[in-house]
Amino acid sequence: MSEERLVTQITPKSEDFSRWYLDLIRRAELADYAPMKGMMVIRPYGYAIWENIQRLLDRRIKALGHVNAYFPLFIPESFLRKEMEHLKGFAPEVAWVTHGGDDELEERLAVRPTSEAIIGYMYSKWIQSWRDLPILINQWANVVRWEKVTRPFLRTTEFLWQEGHTAHETREEAQEETLRILEMYREFVESELAIPVVHGRKTDREKFAGAEATYAIEALMSDGKALQMGTSHNLGQHFARVFDIKFEDRNQKLQYVWQTSWGVSTRLIGALVMSHGDDNGLAFPPQVAPIQVIIVPISIGNWKETVLPVANQVKDALGRAGFRVHLDDRTEHTPGWKFAEWEMRGVPLRLEIGPRDVQKNQAIAVRRDSKEKISLDISGLDKKVEEMLTVVQKALFQKALDFQRENTREAGNYEEFKKIIEDRRGFIKAFWCGNEECEARIKEETMATIRVLPLEQPALKAERCVCCGKEAAALAYFARSY
């Protein structure tokens, strides 16, 4: 009956993916709607995922030599106006501060949609010599983009992210950094979030406003739509010229620096929901799960005297071993209700402990992903739990990878292309002439866009553009996307 109740609260995924997503976020208390249009509150259970992402990604960012800093939330309008492409890209989405207290400001301040402009200005003050380079700075911050259509985690007026901003002596170094970060993101998302991605360059039409080239990692959500998971931009010297970021090079000549910027955001939490979730709810990879192990005592007979003390010992032991563990000792819910509840909340591993288990000094372990049940000896439980979590992490990745492979198809001509998109979605690998007109036409007619041009391109022979039939310039991954 309690499982019944859960099902009625969450729309089945197959029935309405979008409703399923929103139901799940609300019901699992990942986030809630704020009273302002397009804004959300990240609730503790959702924020714990962000804390895990921060910890695991920050370690990687620092291992590559970057340091964190904090730049102002507000950017003067004139700064954004300095780089016209950048302004054009962001002006429609900017929230403007016009008053401080009772006073009208002389110049409007943008609430940062991204920080290239303010950071460019500061770098022009900090950089004099090649000895000051590279500058490798990252910032964890909130940003605001006034979006018309919003959806929790995927596109909200305010979101949390990290933005890296680096400056280098040479074009080559900037390009190396751009790709090093792309690879860092790929490895991070695949090994910690268990989400396989394709990666490559964005087309000029899809690139960041002000960048020379944008690279991205893209993943296929379980409804067959692609989600951009992270971007790494080679900014060339655009911002350096605009903000006059010059350095004296090794030959005492003044040069403009070469820059990159890159970021991932709380959108990754949405990706976790849409990649791994099913009709029973969320399924978090152990590496980022807010709770890795949920202990449910079987509350029958004198369980408070027999079962509960053992459950508490197990909790303490696993906690000491470094696991994120929670004991659900509430008396107002049945074990069955708790099973369904914590499945819905995506906890990777459940330990059930009942009176008979206590007698046998064992616990029943149930995997969220496969529902597989095994009994584990309570002594030495931490090693077994560790092993099982590792298995679950890998299984979730493999399942998502299988899905991605099954849903990556080649289209030899436009009819095929349109049919695949209409019937099955997923990624389509197809050749493209390099012309923006074809790109636009495909988008208009199929709602699919070029997600990335893979870095490793096949040697082109007589391949033809899937749209216009002219000579192909590149192989591309197309998909409908969020």
Place this chain on the structure above:
Amino acid sequence: MSEERLVTQITPKSEDFSRWYLDLIRRAELADYAPMKGMMVIRPYGYAIWENIQRLLDRRIKALGHVNAYFPLFIPESFLRKEMEHLKGFAPEVAWVTHGGDDELEERLAVRPTSEAIIGYMYSKWIQSWRDLPILINQWANVVRWEKVTRPFLRTTEFLWQEGHTAHETREEAQEETLRILEMYREFVESELAIPVVHGRKTDREKFAGAEATYAIEALMSDGKALQMGTSHNLGQHFARVFDIKFEDRNQKLQYVWQTSWGVSTRLIGALVMSHGDDNGLAFPPQVAPIQVIIVPISIGNWKETVLPVANQVKDALGRAGFRVHLDDRTEHTPGWKFAEWEMRGVPLRLEIGPRDVQKNQAIAVRRDSKEKISLDISGLDKKVEEMLTVVQKALFQKALDFQRENTREAGNYEEFKKIIEDRRGFIKAFWCGNEECEARIKEETMATIRVLPLEQPALKAERCVCCGKEAAALAYFARSY
């Protein structure tokens, strides 16, 4: 000569404390001025302190059962208007967003000066039953207050902080939480920042806008002025009534919740500068120092072949042992310049390694605080370094505590009071009648305010108010303050 250069860049503390503070922050690259009035950039060396503060404090906040979440940056004007006292307190300092993209908003949005209003609104949705209580949520965030007079870290238009917001079943629980957090702050600041504080209740005049009572920790900076380091507010039912945060209690009766809120900010970084710094620069307590150990190789002869490899080994060994260690192997600076530079930057411990040290398998350790020098065997260095850092941490606290004790004076009458404030500053312990008029008069005439009313009050007999001479209601700590 290089030490000369440093001295000329930093105003001596005794000459002009305020200039010294600003010079040091700029020169040590803790922060820089942003191009917008009153805003700053926290540079990597300064931000690393904030990261250490976050890590050490977050651990304590969670150990007391709190969880983190994230609430929106923007708060509708009507929400602030619901609690008039709160609005009056913050309205003059609010930055207002009036436009999103090209559209004027129907309702202005406040950039959060603090989050009681928006969190109160969300709690009214989340809390139904006593089973939902207590709610113990903390948020790490940026806030904006449009200040007229600003100073890096101490008072800036935007700053970073944590704000805890809790809701409880009873008045008693809320009061316990308020004082538990006050004690957490005291212990944190004293043991990690090595800054001794006095703590107690604020007067009604100085309390938070909307609180029933505000408690604070206050420290004496080395110029004799007090700095408020953290506050913990018992909000009573003010916000619960305004935002209709009700719960069904254990007897099925609807009740308003009892709330608290509390916070510390990047101001703590300013406190570190002003508490421990001297004419040679900063002096960070090891627990929060961005770099705990600086290794300076003595660059003479073939040092790159002899000294540098050993210096690198030492760095790696200390890094592996968990210390924040940096090796300054730059060739463009002399060892003497580096000594002065890293002293100025406040690194608690310097290890000098020269050719003769390499032969003797030793390093010369120099304490930043006492300048004490000893030679240490390179094998087993990590244990010695650990010991020395512990000693430095304690010594910095003791020095600050001695200063605080020397500069806490009792004043029996108003003449004495005025003379102490004028000649020596520091804390003055004096009796007060409890009347706001006396409080205001003292502020007007001496620029001193009541910092706190200590929690443990002496038994009052015939004591008289230091200002009006009427019957005393409480013992108070007075000081001029930031």
